[in-house]
Amino acid sequence: MSSVNLTDRIPNNVNLSNDRTLQRALEHWQPHFLSWWDEMGPSEFSQRDVYLRTAVGVDAEGWASYDYVRMPEYRWGIFLADETPDRRIGFGDNYGQPVWQQVPGEFRSQFRRLIVTQGDTEPASVEQQRALGQTCPSLYDLRNLFQVNVEEGRHLWAMVYLLHAYFGRDGREEAEELLSRHSGDVDKPRILSTFNEPISDWLSFFCFTYFTDRDGKYQLKSLAESAFDPLARTCRFMLTEEAHHMFVGETGLSRVIRRALEVMKELGTDDPAAVRRTGAIDLPLLQRYLNFWFSSSLDLFGSEMSSNAASTFANGIKGRPDETLYTDHLALEESFELAVPHGDSGTTTEQVPMRNAMNEVARLAYVKDCEMGLKRWNMMIRRAGHELQLSLPAVRFRRSIGAWANVPTDPQGNRISADAYAHGIAGWLPTADDRAYVQRLMQRVVTPGKMAGWLAPPDRGINNKPGDFEYVRL
Numbered sequence: 421m422s423s424v425n426l427t428d429r430i431p432n433n434v435n436l437s438n439d440r441t442l443q444r445a446l447e448h449w450q451p452h453f454l455s456w457w458d459e460m461g462p463s464e465f466s467q468r469d470v471y472l473r474t475a476v477g478v479d480a481e482g483w484a485s486y487d488y489v490r491m492p493e494y495r496w497g498i499f500l501a502d503e504t505p506d507r508r509i510g511f512g513d514n515y516g517q518p519v520w521q522q523v524p525g526e527f528r529s530q531f532r533r534l535i536v537t538q539g540d541t542e543p544a545s546v547e548q549q550r551a552l553g554q555t556c557p558s559l560y561d562l563r564n565l566f567q568v569n570v571e572e573g574r575h576l577w578a579m580v581y582l583l584h585a586y587f588g589r590d591g592r593e594e595a596e597e598l599l600s601r602h603s604g605d606v607d608k609p610r611i612l613s614t615f616n617e618p619i620s621d622w623l624s625f626f627c628f629t630y631f632t633d634r635d636g637k638y639q640l641k642s643l644a645e646s647a648f649d650p651l652a653r654t655c656r657f658m659l660t661e662e663a664h665h666m667f668v669g670e671t672g673l674s675r676v677i678r679r680a681l682e683v684m685k686e687l688g689t690d691d692p693a694a695v696r697r698t699g700a701i702d703l704p705l706l707q708r709y710l711n712f713w714f715s716s717s718l719d720l721f722g723s724e725m726s727s728n729a730a731s732t733f734a735n736g737i738k739g740r741p742d743e744t745l746y747t748d749h750l751a752l753e754e755s756f757e758l759a760v761p762h763g764d765s766g767t768t769t770e771q772v773p774m775r776n777a778m779n780e781v782a783r784l785a786y787v788k789d790c791e792m793g794l795k796r797w798n799m800m801i802r803r804a805g806h807e808l809q810l811s812l813p814a815v816r817f818r819r820s821i822g823a824w825a826n827v828p829t830d831p832q833g834n835r836i837s838a839d840a841y842a843h844g845i846a847g848w849l850p851t852a853d854d855r856a857y858v859q860r861l862m863q864r865v866v867t868p869g870k871m872a873g874w875l876a877p878p879d880r881g882i883n884n885k886p887g888d889f890e891y892v893r894l
């Protein structure tokens with residue numbers, strides 16, 4: 421197992437002190453990161469003690485050490501999962517050959533592009549969530565928000581380490597750029613679309629951590645298959661932290677639904693207006709939020725037919741999520757049947773070489789994973805005796821990237837006219853009224869053990885702490 425150095429200025433398990441040049445370069449970047457955190461992160465809370473989990477090692481005990489920390493003093497470290505002895509490339513043209521400890525020159529720019537894209541999302545999400553602390557529904561939720569934020573900061577460190585260690589001057593320049601693009605900035609926005617969407621309420625935060633962090637899970641799974649071993653090991657460790665982010669999303673949305681069901685029971689009706697009068701979130705409103713964040717997150721997988729995807733697969737750069745589950749790791753003979761728009765109102769199928777369809781393969785695995793939460797929520801709703809069921813819109817709905825980009829469809833994926841779409845979309849996505857209502861609910865609750873009226877309490881505390889635990893000392 422790699423040994424962890426926690427006494428260095430930058431905690432790490434990569435023997436940083438053995439490479440003085442790299443260590444100095446990262447120590448030079450560190451204050452830039454801290455100023456960015458101060459300027460763009462949850463700085464209003466920088467002097468508060470927060471009950472956080474800090475990674476201090478990569479084994480089962482080491483990665484979850486809990487204590488009170490002030491966020492600017494969080495020990496953002498560089499941690500790679502342990503090496504797998506004699507690891508071999510698991511897919512593509514170099515299948516079966518030993519994995520690489522350095523980036524082959526011919527693939528350098530492809531690797532850099534992906535690492536930069538991955539790295540860009542991490543600080544973006546912290547920027548998007550910056551103001552949420554002001555309207556937290558409880559101390560428990562406030563702490564979870566900050567946990568997610570500091571870990572996204574650590575994931576930025578993970579990518580910056582790779583850029584500095586393996587990409588020389590270009591890598592250092594890219595690391596600076598990661599701090600200079602900003603979510604929603606008109607001149608220098610973040611790279612991927614969803615990371616420029618505002619997250620100004622907690623319902624959006626729960627949807628984001630359910631849907632968009634789950635894209636993170638699938639992209640990291642793909643990169644964890646990479647032939648470039650330091651990237652694979654970095655992503656394997658990031659996946660352990662990512663799980664909590666999705667937990668925040670899934671349990672957050674479950675608690676929204678549980679609260680709505682309680683209110684519906686008390687009132688004896690599922691009338692959305694009546695539910696709203698009690699200050700809970702009605703399920704049709706939730707459905708519109710799900711439609712928004714799911715469709716936005718689908719775009720993050722890129723186009724269904726992608727020469728980039730074919731080439732990153734062929735070159736061993738990026739595999740399929742859970743590549744070992746497939747039998748054919750070359751994917752040269754197979755094809756993928758893709759439904760694409762045809763003419764003004766039709767649909768046709770195209771046979772696409774499997775390698776070119778890798779983005780779609782990953783997207784469909786992601787959709788299946790997203791559906792699992794929906795099944796659980798619908799079970800809750802059915803058990804409470806209600807007919808209404810939540811659903812995911814079709815993958816064609818409201819897409820901005822790929823074959824279905826800007827093709828008007830209804831949420832079931834049927835092609836419709838531009839007029840019908842313009843008319844329908846108001847009811848399919850959160851309306852101005854929905855957003856204003858949700859915003860009105862966003863009142864700060866910070867008494868230990870108390871919860872905002874629109875949200876049920878969690879089943880259990882973090883690290884088994886009691887319900888009234890003071891997760892953040894304000």
Ligand code: BYC
Binds near residue numbers: 541779
């Ligand atoms: N918005 O061939 P195409 C996470 C660009 S989330 C804007 O279709 P490709 C996290 C694409 O970049 C996971 N642009 O797709 C979650 C390319 O541009 P260039 C983040 C987009 O290249 C929550 C062009 O369109 N990680 O970790 O096969 C909180 C044509 O691309 C979008 C990664 O994404 C879009 N939605 O795949 C915190 C992994 N989609 O290069 C963190 C790294 C595509 O021609 N990235 N484009 O200028 C990748 O693997 C790939 O870049 C993508 C796109 C999957 C994103």
